[in-house]
Amino acid sequence: MSCSRPVCVQNPHLDALTDDILYHFSLGTGTHDLPAMFGDVKFVFVGGSSSRMKLFIEYIAAELGMEDPKSEYPNICAGTDRYVMYKVGPVLSVSHGMGIPSLAIMLHELIKLLHHARCTDVTIFRIGTSGGIGLEPGTVVVTKQPLDDTFKPKFEQVILGKTVARDTDLDQSLAEELLQCGKELNQFETVIGNTMCTLDFYEGQARLDGAFCSYTEKDKQEYLRKVKEAGICNIEMESTVFAAMCKMSGLRAAVVCVTLLDRLKGDQLTSSHEVLVSYQQRPQILVGYYIKKQLKAKAAGN
Structure with missing residues (x-):
């Protein structure tokens, strides 16, 4: 009989609080x-x-x-x-x-x-949108490993003036289960790959259309080529800290994001509002299918 997994906090100071606000x-x-x-x-x-x-x-x-x-x-x-x-x-x-x-x-x-x-x-998911790397818009990416913008599988944060690095590992069995759900649904392309997490939407993601830009189209393409070579399928701005904090708390976690464009082909969203809305529904369709499958299996087990 398996033991239940509690949600862990790692802060002894919480014990002294009479009311945690x-x-x-x-x-x-x-x-x-x-x-x-x-x-x-x-x-x-x-x-x-x-x-x-x-x-x-x-x-x-x-x-x-x-x-x-x-x-x-x-x-x-x-x-x-x-x-x-x-x-x-x-x-x-x-x-x-x-x-x-x-x-x-x-x-x-x-x-x-x-x-x-x-x-x-508890199983936790981040669902959202992202920029794809060499993928057709509308592809759903289940994250294998979140990487920072230097391709390291780490989340770095300054604490008390010192840089602390934390691992960004996600639950690989959960990722595989979600990929299988995508195959069973067979409604849209679903893939597993690394996800790059950046601190910015514009320069941090090598865009050419921000208020400031100090690099060329050639520079951008060379960087994005390295991104693709690192096994990165998409770019967003939250996955590293999400993975790191979920791992520390014992939460089984996954990141599921749809791509809205292929960054190798451009920087701006050109699809219609209706198309973008339909893309944004795809992660929820996938995880909704997963939940129903899990609850059905649990009911059958009971």
Whole structure:
């Protein structure tokens, strides 16, 4: 019989707090019954856009047959405008904003929330959009290894004036399961590959269309060639810190992003709004299929 996996925190100072205030969620251990509110959570999905995470919870509620026509799916974090949070059954949907700092702040509080709620066996996914490298727009990439912009499988952060490096390993069996789900769905191309995480959307991703640019088209193409040679399939701005923090907390984690363009062919999005919206739905279709498959297997096991 396998043991359940708790959500770990690695901070002895938390024990001295009589009330742990999760400020950016407008929640706290002294003001909310977190085990009652979140104790049954098994699947957590995080993504940059507030509106997209609302649409996701509506989608997953319908997929799981838990939709309530009278429900507006209230934002649990309505007391703040930093993030949004929605819940249906065992599924939690949370926005994280754009970039490493915004996601890291959210994830600190989310990990503490899951820990305080005494959640076990939680699987967490980052779903979102990305720029592809040599892939057709609309391809869904399941991340094998998040790399930084120098191609290292590390997340580096300055703590007390010193640079601390943390590994960015993700759960490879989960990635393979998601790839298999993509094959079973057979609705769009799904691949596994490395993902490069940058600190910027423009110069940090070798774009030529920002307010500033000190390199040539040739320089850009040489860099992107090295990116491709490193086995990188897509570029985004959150995967390294996501992987590092999930590993430290014992969370089984995956990153699933759709490509909106091929960066080898250009920098700007030229697809229509309707096409982009359809692309953005693909990660949620894949993970929704995964959840249904997992819940069906669990029900059969019981």
